[in-house]
Amino acid sequence: MRFRILLSAVALLLAMTGEALSESKRVLLLHCFGRDFGPWNEIARSIRHQSRQQSPVLIDFFAMENILPVLPETTNVVVMLGAGIAAVLLQAAIICWLLVERRRRHFAQAEAISRRREVVRLNRVTTANVLSSSIAHELNQPLGAILSNTEAAQMLLKANPPDLVQISEILSDIVRDDQRASEIILGLRNLLNDRREADLRAVDLNDTIRDVVKIVSPEVERRGVVLRTILAPETLRVRSDPIHLQQVIINLAMNGMDAMDDAPGPHHLTIRTRRDAESDAAEVRVSDSGKGIPGDSLMRIFEAFVTTKPQGTGLGLPIARTILESYGGDIWAENRQRGAVFSFRLPLAKTRER
Amino acid sequence: MGNRVRSIALIEDDPSMLQGLNRLLSAHGFRVQTFASAESFLDNIADHEVDCLVLDIHLGGISGVELQRRLTSSGYDLPVIFMTAIDNEATRQEAFDAGCIAYLRKPFLAKLLIDAISRVP
Numbered sequence: 001m002r003f004r005i006l007l008s009a010v011a012l013l014l015a016m017t018g019e020a021l022s023e024s025k026r027v028l029l030l031h032c033f034g035r036d037f038g039p040w041n042e043i044a045r046s047i048r049h050q051s052r053q054q055s056p057v058l059i060d061f062f063a064m065e066n067i068l069p070v071l072p073e074t075t076n077v078v079v080m081l082g083a084g085i086a087a088v089l090l091q092a093a094i095i096c097w098l099l100v101e102r103r104r105r106h107f108a109q110a111e112a113i114s115r116r117r118e119v120v121r122l123n124r125v126t127t128a129n130v131l132s133s134s135i136a137h138e139l140n141q142p143l144g145a146i147l148s149n150t151e152a153a154q155m156l157l158k159a160n161p162p163d164l165v166q167i168s169e170i171l172s173d174i175v176r177d178d179q180r181a182s183e184i185i186l187g188l189r190n191l192l193n194d195r196r197e198a199d200l201r202a203v204d205l206n207d208t209i210r211d212v213v214k215i216v217s218p219e220v221e222r223r224g225v226v227l228r229t230i231l232a233p234e235t236l237r238v239r240s241d242p243i244h245l246q247q248v249i250i251n252l253a254m255n256g257m258d259a260m261d262d263a264p265g266p267h268h269l270t271i272r273t274r275r276d277a278e279s280d281a282a283e284v285r286v287s288d289s290g291k292g293i294p295g296d297s298l299m300r301i302f303e304a305f306v307t308t309k310p311q312g313t314g315l316g317l318p319i320a321r322t323i324l325e326s327y328g329g330d331i332w333a334e335n336r337q338r339g340a341v342f343s344f345r346l347p348l349a350k351t352r353e354r
Numbered sequence: 355m356g357n358r359v360r361s362i363a364l365i366e367d368d369p370s371m372l373q374g375l376n377r378l379l380s381a382h383g384f385r386v387q388t389f390a391s392a393e394s395f396l397d398n399i400a401d402h403e404v405d406c407l408v409l410d411i412h413l414g415g416i417s418g419v420e421l422q423r424r425l426t427s428s429g430y431d432l433p434v435i436f437m438t439a440i441d442n443e444a445t446r447q448e449a450f451d452a453g454c455i456a457y458l459r460k461p462f463l464a465k466l467l468i469d470a471i472s473r474v475p
Contacts, residue, residue: 136439136441137412137439137440140439140460140461141368141371141439141460143460143461144371144437144461144462146461147463147464148374148375148377148461151378152377152378155381156377170377173370173373176370177370222412222414224414224415
C-alpha cells in the first residue's frame with residue numbers, strides 16, 4: 001500500500017512540476033495514472049479527463065486541487081510529502097545534469113570544429129611551404145620573360161626604322177606570358193584559399209590525382225623525376241573536400257621527390273590508385289625510388305616533429321593523417337626494396353553518392 | 355658591351371625566357387646561340403665558339419651548376435653567369451662555389467645582365 005502511495009505521489013508531483021518536462025513525458029505520466037492505484041483511481045480518472053480538455057499545465061493544478069481534499073486519513077502524509085520532495089529534487093538534479101551535459105557537448109562540438117579548422121589551415125600552410133620553390137619558379141619564369149621581352153622591344157623601338165614585325169611578336173609573347181602567370185595564380189588560389197567551411201562531396205580520387213599531377217608537374221620536370229600514374233579503371237568516389245585531398249597528395253608527392261634528391265638516379269615517383277573490394281575503400285599509394293625511411297623513424301614518422309629532412313618541420317605527415325582520419329581513412333608508410341611507399345585508404349562513398 | 359665578349363651561349367629550358375633573353379642580347383649586339391638543355395650544349399661543345407655562358411641553374415636533366423663543374427673539370431675555362439628563378443642561400447652558395455661572374459635572380463633588368471657581361475675579363 002505504501003508503495004502505491006509512493007508511486008502515486010511521485011507521479012503527481014512530477015505532473016505538478018511538469019513545466020520542465022517534455023510533452024512526451026507528460027503523456028507517459030498520464031498513462032501512469034491509467035494504472036490501478038486503488039484509492040487514487042478517482043483522482044487519476046479526473047486528471048485524464050482534464051487532460052482531454054485543458055492544457056497540461058492546468059492539468060497539474062487540477063490534479064493538486066483534486067488530490068488534497070480526498071486524501072485518506074490513514075495515508076502517511078509525511079511519507080508521501082517526503083517522497084514528493086525527493087522526486088522534485090531528483091528531477092531538478094536530472095534537469096541540471098542534462099543542461100550541464102548539453103552545454104558540455106556544445107563546447108566539445110565547438111572545440112572539434114575549431115580543431116578541424118586549425119588542422120585544415122596547417123595543411124594549407126604546409127602545402128604552401130612545400131610548393132614555395134615551385135611557386136617561385138613558376139611565377140618568376142614568365143615574369144622574367146615579360147621583362148626581357150619588354151626591354152628588348154624598347155631597344156628595337158630605338159632603331160630607325162623599328163622592326164615592327166618583331167615588336168608585334170614580342171607583344172604577343174608578353175600577352176601569353178602574362179596569361180600564363182595569371183593561370184598559375186588562379187590555380188594556387190583554388191589550392192591555398194582560406195575557406196571557412198569544407199566543401200564536402202563525393203570526389204573521384206582519380207580526378208584528384210590528375211589535378212595533383214598538373215600542379216606538381218613543373219616541379220617534377222625541374223627535378224628530372226619520372227612521374228608515373230597508374231589509376232584504377234573505375235571511378236573511386238570518396239566523400240571529402242577535394243582540396244584537402246589534393247593538399248595531402250601534393251605533400252606526399254613532394255616528400256617523395258625530396259627523398260630522392262640525394263639518392264642515385266633514376267628517380268621514379270609513382271602514384272597508384274585501386275579499389276579495395278574487401279574493405280570497400282579506395283587506396284592511394286605514392287612510392288619513390290629514394291633511400292627509404294630509416295628504421296628508427298619508420299614507426300614514428302606520423303608523429304609531430306619527427307622528420308627525416310634537414311629542413312623539414314615534421315608536421316606534414318601528422319597533418320595528413322589527421323585530415324584523412326577525419327574522413328574515416330587511415331595512412332601508413334613502408335619501405336620497399338628501393339625507396340618508400342606511403343599509402344592511404346578512404347571509405348568509398350555510399351552507392352547513391354557515387 | 356664588354357670589351358671581349360661577342361658571342362654568348364644561352365642555356366635555358368623555359369622557351370619564353372630563352373626567346374626573351376635571345377631577343378634582348380641580340381638587340382644589344384651580341385651573337386647568341388641558344389640551347390634548351392645542358393645536354394644539347396655539351397653535345398657539340400667543340401663546335402661552339404663562345405666567350406661567355408649565360409645559363410639557368412635549375413635546368414631539367416644536368417643542372418647549370420653541374421654543367422659548370424663538368425666544364426671546369428674538362429678544362430673549359432668559360433666565364434659563367436648564372437640565372438635562377440629560385441633564389442635561396444643554398445642555391446647562391448652552390449653557384450659561387452662552382453665559380454661564376456654573376457648570379458642573377460629572375461626577373462632581372464637587362465642592365466644587370468649587360469653589366470655582368472661587361473665584367474668578363
